[in-house]
Each structure stands twice: as structure tokens, then as C-alpha cells.
Amino acid sequence: MFIKLLVCKGVCILLLMNNLMCDSTPASPHIHAHHHEEREEDGAYSPRDKSHIIHGQHHSEFDHEAILGSVKEAEEFDHLDPAEAKRRLRILLTKMDLDKDEHIDRKELHAWILRSFKMLSEEESQDRFEDADENEDGVVTWPEYIADSYGINGNEEDNDLLSDDKILFEAADKNKDGSLNRAEFLMFSHPEEHPDMLPVILKQTLQDKDTDRDGFISFQEFIGDRAKHQDKEWLIVEKEKFDNEFDKDKDGKLNGAEILSWVVPSNDEIADEEVSHLFAASDDDHDNLLAFDEILDHHEIFVGSEATDYGDHLHNIHIFQDEL
Numbered sequence: 001m002f003i004k005l006l007v008c009k010g011v012c013i014l015l016l017m018n019n020l021m022c023d024s025t026p027a028s029p030h031i032h033a034h035h036h037e038e039r040e041e042d043g044a045y046s047p048r049d050k051s052h053i054i055h056g057q058h059h060s061e062f063d064h065e066a067i068l069g070s071v072k073e074a075e076e077f078d079h080l081d082p083a084e085a086k087r088r089l090r091i092l093l094t095k096m097d098l099d100k101d102e103h104i105d106r107k108e109l110h111a112w113i114l115r116s117f118k119m120l121s122e123e124e125s126q127d128r129f130e131d132a133d134e135n136e137d138g139v140v141t142w143p144e145y146i147a148d149s150y151g152i153n154g155n156e157e158d159n160d161l162l163s164d165d166k167i168l169f170e171a172a173d174k175n176k177d178g179s180l181n182r183a184e185f186l187m188f189s190h191p192e193e194h195p196d197m198l199p200v201i202l203k204q205t206l207q208d209k210d211t212d213r214d215g216f217i218s219f220q221e222f223i224g225d226r227a228k229h230q231d232k233e234w235l236i237v238e239k240e241k242f243d244n245e246f247d248k249d250k251d252g253k254l255n256g257a258e259i260l261s262w263v264v265p266s267n268d269e270i271a272d273e274e275v276s277h278l279f280a281a282s283d284d285d286h287d288n289l290l291a292f293d294e295i296l297d298h299h300e301i302f303v304g305s306e307a308t309d310y311g312d313h314l315h316n317i318h319i320f321q322d323e324l
Helices: 029-035 060-068 071-078 082-096 106-132 142-150 160-172 182-189 195-209 219-229 232-246 256-263 267-282 292-297 309-323
Strands: none
Touching (some): 060 267, 082 292, 106 142, 142 160, 160 182, 195 219, 195 256, 219 232, 232 256
16 A cells, blocks of 8 residues: 555655755654655655565565555455355456466456555555544545644644645645545545555656756756765666666656656556466466466465464464454
8 A cells, every 4th residue: 555554565655845854854744644654765755665675674564455455454354264254265366367267367366456456545645534524524634634644733834744835736736625535635645546646756756856957857866865874785786777777868867757757656566566467476377367266375475364474473462452
């Protein structure tokens, strides 16, 4: 997505461009962590941990969010009994099934997952907006954002994170009134998903990584300080990634478009991966279609319920909270 701890729903800290190495923390890390999305160690955006594999572990919560388009609904499904989870899932399937043949093909599932990504971003941004809009006047000012995200009252000149945030804030402020409405706040909180914000992301990446100021990123700049404590095997893997994944024109450096393909993930590619994962897990007759019954038979993969360990755990948490 889109605000919880990283391991709890894939939402995390956006350490902006000059903190690509994750080696500095703001004055109030627990507050700041609540309001930013995370960047990977190599500098790439990682919004909502868009992957069903996190650090080698299966991340079932992501599967559920990719179908439901809501962290809150995914949590609700996790403590439904299986019969009710299946009933609600069947209703969703009728909406997902564009050609009304009671099968979900790959294109239908892909389109639905992209829809979910958009809804997750909007849900998270809405929550963050309401937290930051302290006086509830329908806009978030820069001081409100600082107070909510950092727990401090300024001094952005001395804080690289604040400086980068300020640039993004001003870029998202389309009507230049010094505050962000809900639509502008969505652009600010999820800049990687808005084309108008990509030039800002590119500029900040170059400022941080392009040490020789030639407008490109070489392999040495790509690995940067990350190489200091790594072995030869790591270096080989990174070189292969640089050459084969990012340097598409094979000129030994990353231009603007290649830099953006590195630091901004492709929702289409992530959705493709998730489609492949869900088909592999539930296409029992291997006909490259998911019948409604196949999906319902594997409902815990798609939406979860009390039948899953995670659902049981979450249900116990809710009981504990109610008792408090």
C-alpha cells in the first residue's frame, strides 16, 4: 500500500533520495516511520512491498491486498470464518469476471490487481492525510506535515530528509497555495505512481548518486557505498543486475529513463508476477483459466480467513484489544 509496520502490511519508510543507503534516521524515527514509504538498500522505491516474496518468505498478506484493494478489508477477511470469506469472495469474482464466463483469465486478474494497487495507494494516502490535517480544514500545510511525520517544528536546512520532502511537497502543490489537498497529498505521498513527479525523483536521484555530475549513473555510482562491506559474489550479482536489467542500451551507464526504471518499480511487472503466483497456486486443472470454484477452493490464498494461521493470530489480537 497505506500505514502500518513494514512486516504488517507492506507499508514502510520512504527514505528519500539522499538517504538511499538507509544509514540515517530522523529525529523521531517512530513517528517518521509512520508516514513514509521505504526505499530498498540500492535506492529503488519499494511501495507496499509489492511482492509475495519478502526476504525469501512468502508474504500472504500481499496476496490478500492485491485482491481486495484495501489493507482494512484484508484485515477484516483474516478473521472471517471460511464460509463467509468464500461468500464475499464470490461477489468479488463476479466483478472481476469481465466477460461473465465464470472464469478469471490472466488479463482479468492483471487488470484487477492494478486496480487494487491504485485503491491501496488511495486508502493509505487518505489515512495519512487525516493524521496530518491537524486542524481538519481539508488541506495539509508544511508545518502540519513536519509535526505529524517528524515530531519537530522545522530546521529543514539541517535535515536532508526534510529538504527532499520539501521539494516533493512543493512539486505536488499544483495550485501553489502552500498546502496540499487530498489529490495533491496523494501525489506527494506516492510520487513514484504519478508521472508529473517522476522528474523530481530523477533529479533527486542524480543529486545523490551522480557524483561526477555527468548526468548519468555509472556502475561505480550505482553500487556506491554499499560495496564497502560486501564480498566479490555480491559485486558480481550487482554487476549482472546493472548490465542486464537496467542498462538497456548497453552503454555502460544509466540514462534518465534507465535510472527511473531502476528506482521506480513497474506496477505492470509486479502485477504480472502476482498473476503468475496466484495461477501457480490455484489453477488445479492447468487450463490457464481460474474457474470460480478453483479460486474458492483456494480462498485462503486470495483473501484469507480464520482458517489461516495469520487469521487466527490477527483474531486473537482483536480479542485482546477488545478486552483492554
